[in-house]
Structures are given as structure tokens and as C-alpha cells.
Amino acid sequence: MQRLHLPQKQAMISSPHIFLALFLFLSGRVAMAFSSIRRPSRTNSRPWLCMTTTNLQDELTVAISTARKAGIAAKRLQKTLIETKRAAIEKSDSSPVTIADYTVQALVIAALRVSFPGDQVVAEETSGVLRQDPVALAAVMDVFRLESGETYVTEESLCEILDHGRLPGPRTWILDPIDGTKGFIRGEHFCVALGMALEGKPVLGVLACPNVPSSTSRSNGASLGDGCVFFALKGQGAFMLPLEANGSSLAEEITHAVPIRVSPATAGEEARFFESVETAHSSHSVGAEAARALGVITPPVQMDSQCKYGLLARGEGEVMLRLPRLGYIENIWDHAPAYVVITEAGGRVTDTEGKELDFAEGCRAGTGKMGREVTGIVTTNGRLHDLVVESLRSFWPPRGG
Structure with a gap:
């Protein structure tokens, strides 16, 4: 079996406080999980100059850990939003966005900034719509504080984290915090999609799919399941993990991840x-x-x-x-x-x-x-x-x- 070997190292929310109380009831905190993501050591201050996919293991580990935890948080948020019947906010292009989109984007970008402060991020959301809706902004800030453990965050600093996603660079993280927002709202499929490009060429991809069955034997078309994470590094194959950690270290999980391949059909x-x-x-x-x-x-x-x-x-x-x-x-x-x-x-x-x-x-x-x-x-x-x-x-x- 192939293995990937890594080193061991328009409607608004009516009451953010009622929402938060229910969210607290339905969920457990993952603040320690997010705060445990730390910056890997780098000896080269400009690592992208000599970066290849063979030495992107730190980036892959952080990406999987961050997307996985964000996916778990988003799955709980999906349940909460549906049970509280909280509708989405409408953006200028008439597409929907929820507080989960903003919360997940802020969580992922904040984690990336801790681990790779010199990297840039291109992400879907900006703070523009949120700044015009103080009730929704307060709800996002409450949930962000809960999930990240960063209690000092202000509205302005939260918006600054969201807008960090608009700056380009040679090492570019690419993020869709809630890909499939309409599916998210319906209680169906969505994913946290995180990738990295070097000089504009995608080299790393992670898809945290909270409602996709982790086993092919339990998968039937668009059926809902326990969740899984698909991931790949260019030149090293594609693999899959369950959404929930199994108790081993992430490096050990990645080493024993399930390799995946496309169908051999030719007709x-x-x-x-x-x-x-x-x-x-x-x-x-x-x-x-x-x-x-x-x-x-x-x-x-x-x-x-x-x-x-x-x-x-x-x-x-x-x-x-x-x-x-x-x-x-x-x-x-x-x-x-x-x-x-x-x-x-x-x-x-x-x-x-x-x-x-x-x-x-x-x-x-x-x-x-x-x-x-x-x-x-x-x-x-x-x-x-x-x-x-x-x-x-x-x-x-x-x-x-």
C-alpha cells in the first residue's frame, strides 16, 4: 500500500447571544486544538525561493490540521444554524454567506498567520458585508473567540484577519472557507477547501468534507456520512483521512492515510x-x-x-x-x-x-x-x-x- 511518509514533528441574526448560548450547548470547545497550531521552524527566511513539494510536509500538516478542525467547527455551526433557523446574509452579487463562512475564514487565516506569517492568502470573503451588519459581526466574533481561544479579538482586528486574504504573494494559500454555502444552508454537503500555490501553480490541496462518508462502503452518491478529509501534494499522490482524529499523532495518521485513485473506466x-x-x-x-x-x-x-x-x-x-x-x-x-x-x-x-x-x-x-x-x-x-x-x-x- 502506498504511504506518504512525513517527519514526526438578507436575513440577519436577531440575537448573537442567544445563538452563542445554543452553540455552546451543542458543541465542545476546540480552542486548544486551534491554539496548538504553531509556526514550524524555518532556517531560510525566504523558503519559497527553493521550495519544492518534497519539503512541504510542514505546510501539509498545518493545512490538514487547520482544515480538519475548521470542518468540525463548521459541521457544528451547520447544525446550530439550521436548528435556530438563522438565514444567510446576502452579498452584493446575490450569493448567500453565513456566519460560518466568516468564522471559518478567520480561523484558518489566523492559524496560517501563526504558522507561516510571511505567506499570503487569497480567500473568498471580505469584511465589507460584515461591517455593515453589526449584529452578524458580533455573532462571528463570539464564535471566533470560542473556537480560537483568542479572547482579546476586537471587531476591527477580526475584520483585519478576514481582509488579510486579499494580499497576493509567491507562496499563496487559496481558501474557500465554506465551499457550497447553499448546501451548507440546506444541511447537505459543503467543504472547507484549502490549497497552496507556488508562483501561481497549485501544489497542495486539502478538502475537509464534514458530511461525506469516510468509507466507500458507506457512500452512496450524495449520501451524508461521518466526514472525511482528502489531501494531496504534487508528485506524492492523493490520500484520505476521517474527519475526526483517531487519537494518534497527526504525523502518524498521515503516514497511514488511505491512498485514493480514480476509476479505471475507459468506455x-x-x-x-x-x-x-x-x-x-x-x-x-x-x-x-x-x-x-x-x-x-x-x-x-x-x-x-x-x-x-x-x-x-x-x-x-x-x-x-x-x-x-x-x-x-x-x-x-x-x-x-x-x-x-x-x-x-x-x-x-x-x-x-x-x-x-x-x-x-x-x-x-x-x-x-x-x-x-x-x-x-x-x-x-x-x-x-x-x-x-x-x-x-x-x-x-x-x-x-
Whole structure:
């Protein structure tokens, strides 16, 4: 068995205090867990100059630990928000955001700043909407204090942590704190997606999927389960851990993590499709047409978030199409963490013309936006990739179409 060897080292919240009381009742504190994440020792003050994926073990360990704990906290928050019927806040683009998005982003960025203070982060959320909603800001601050143990945090310092995510750099962490917010709100699938790019090229990916079954024997399409973490380093394969720690050291857990590989299917009619639940994210009709062109009979599995990539990476599907409206510009945090996981598991990810994705511009500019030329994204088990791309050519508009 392959092993990865590491050294041992629009509605607002009506009462944040009522919310916090219920959250305290439903959850246990993980402040010690977050505060235990410490900065690894570095002898080189500019480590990215000579960094390769063979010496990113510290980064991987911190990423797994941070995403895992954030995923556990988010799962509890999901239960609390649903039970208290707290609706989401609406952003300027009409997309929803919850206090979990802000809380998880602040927790992850704060942990990264402790461990790698010289690194930069490109993350989805900013403090703009939160600053306009003092009740929601107070609720986020209360939960952040609870989870991090940092009781000194003020509203301004919390907003500063959130906005730290907009600064680019040669070593760039890429974060979607709650990928699949609508699934989160429905009580279904979401994930904490954390990746790293060196000079704009993704080299590390972690997907903490709190509701995905950790065992393939218990997984059935979009069924809910105990949670798992998918992770990968470029050139070292893709692996999986349960969401909850097993009592061993994290280094020991990583060493014995389960390797994952994509499906070996080569015939188009064998393909199992994944698609987003929301039609705004991808055209279901075009996806159905592509499936028909391949001779696929099995209906697609609908699921929110980058959890789809994780399931495809462990062989539970073969094809995923993201075909948004023309003119839509993709965000790197929606794909970069999962890109490493799926490619290290043997799969492929390209645009609809079969060209490689370019994450560098989103890292350099700090906007998180890909190039305008991406008209869709094709993810497969690799063996079916060219066949799927070719099947799209007759009915999906080429670049600029």
C-alpha cells in the first residue's frame, strides 16, 4: 500500500447571544486544538525561493490540521444554524454567506498567520458585508473567540484577519472557507477547501468534507456520512483521512492515510456524472446532452461543493462538468485545492477545449479570478477526458462564442 511518509514533528441574526448560548450547548470547545497550531521552524527566511513539494510536509500538516478542525467547527455551526433557523446574509452579487463562512475564514487565516506569517492568502470573503451588519459581526466574533481561544479579538482586528486574504504573494494559500454555502444552508454537503500555490501553480490541496462518508462502503452518491478529509501534494499522490482524529499523532495518521485513485473506466457508457445541485453553477441541460453523446444511462449525482472532486478522486464517478453562463469568470478557490487532489489521484482537469487551467493570474492579482477565456471546466478520471472534451465540441460554444 502506498504511504506518504512525513517527519514526526438578507436575513440577519436577531440575537448573537442567544445563538452563542445554543452553540455552546451543542458543541465542545476546540480552542486548544486551534491554539496548538504553531509556526514550524524555518532556517531560510525566504523558503519559497527553493521550495519544492518534497519539503512541504510542514505546510501539509498545518493545512490538514487547520482544515480538519475548521470542518468540525463548521459541521457544528451547520447544525446550530439550521436548528435556530438563522438565514444567510446576502452579498452584493446575490450569493448567500453565513456566519460560518466568516468564522471559518478567520480561523484558518489566523492559524496560517501563526504558522507561516510571511505567506499570503487569497480567500473568498471580505469584511465589507460584515461591517455593515453589526449584529452578524458580533455573532462571528463570539464564535471566533470560542473556537480560537483568542479572547482579546476586537471587531476591527477580526475584520483585519478576514481582509488579510486579499494580499497576493509567491507562496499563496487559496481558501474557500465554506465551499457550497447553499448546501451548507440546506444541511447537505459543503467543504472547507484549502490549497497552496507556488508562483501561481497549485501544489497542495486539502478538502475537509464534514458530511461525506469516510468509507466507500458507506457512500452512496450524495449520501451524508461521518466526514472525511482528502489531501494531496504534487508528485506524492492523493490520500484520505476521517474527519475526526483517531487519537494518534497527526504525523502518524498521515503516514497511514488511505491512498485514493480514480476509476479505471475507459468506455463512455460506463461514465458516472457528477453535477452541481444549483443550475446557476452549471448547465444541467448541456451536461445531460454530453452524457447522452457518451451513451450514459445512469442519472447524474447532484452534490454541492468540491466534495464532488473528492468522490471522483476516490473512484466513485468519472466525469464532472462545470458549464456556467457565458461571461462568468471562475474563482480559483472553487477549483485550485481540488485540482491537486484530483490530478494526484490520476484524474485530469482542463477547460472545455482541453487546455490546462491557469491559476497564476488570480494569485498574482489577489482577486482570485481566473482568465476570461475559461468557458467551462471538465474534470474526469483521465482515461475518459479526451472523449468527454470531444463530445462537448458540437454543442458547447468555443472561447468567445
